[in-house]
Amino acid sequence: MSIPRKTVEIFTDGACSGNPGPGGWAAILRYKGVEKELCGFCPRTTSNRMELKAVLESLKALKEPCHVILYTDSRYLKDGITRWIQKWLRNGWMTTSKEPVKNRELWEELHRQIQRHRIDWHWVPGHSGHPENERCDRLAKEAIQRGRRNG
Incomplete structure (x- = not known):
């Protein structure tokens, strides 16, 4: 992979009303001080x-390797990917307890996506006052509310 020219900060969160239940996800992408918000809804997740x-x-929103x-x-998420x-991968998508990995299709897609980029993974405690994490949490919950209204 070539050395990425752009450095992008990404803040993410997911939310669910019930588990499983209606869910929302959100992200803030920041490049050179410019931000873009992304969010989405799933009726049962x-x-x-x-x-x-x-x-x-x-990651799919990035137009070039970053x-x-x-x-x-x-x-x-962080432990799963790091x-x-x-x-x-070595165990054919089986856990150490010989159970199939949950959400395999999403993990496989994430594994493909991360090949394009150099990623530094950071964990932040949820609901601890981290500004972007709190904002993503609100956006994800708003996506659930919009999805329910439009559903």
């Missing part, structure tokens, strides 16, 4: 799926 979707849609500084409040995925 889980929180973990929405966390994955937020990152996937953010150095991405990515912030998430999901340990599942610690567990290599074992899953």
Whole structure:
């Protein structure tokens, strides 16, 4: 991979009303001080799926390979992509307890997407006052409300 020329900050969050239930995801992409908000809705999903979707849609929105500084409040997402995925790939998408990996199709797509970029993964505690994380949380919850109204 060539060295990315652009550095983009991405902040993500997913939300679910019930688990499973109606879900929303949101992201803020920041490049040179300019921000773009992304969000979406799914009528029946889980929180973990929405966390994955937020990152996937953010990475797909980048038009060229970038150095991405990515912030998430999901340990599942961060640990999955930085610690567990290599074992899953070696074990044919089975966990260490020999169970199929949940949300496999999203993990596979995320694995493909991250090949395009250089990503620094950062975990932030949820609901701790981190401005962008709080904003993403609000956007994800608003996406659920809009989806329910338009549903």
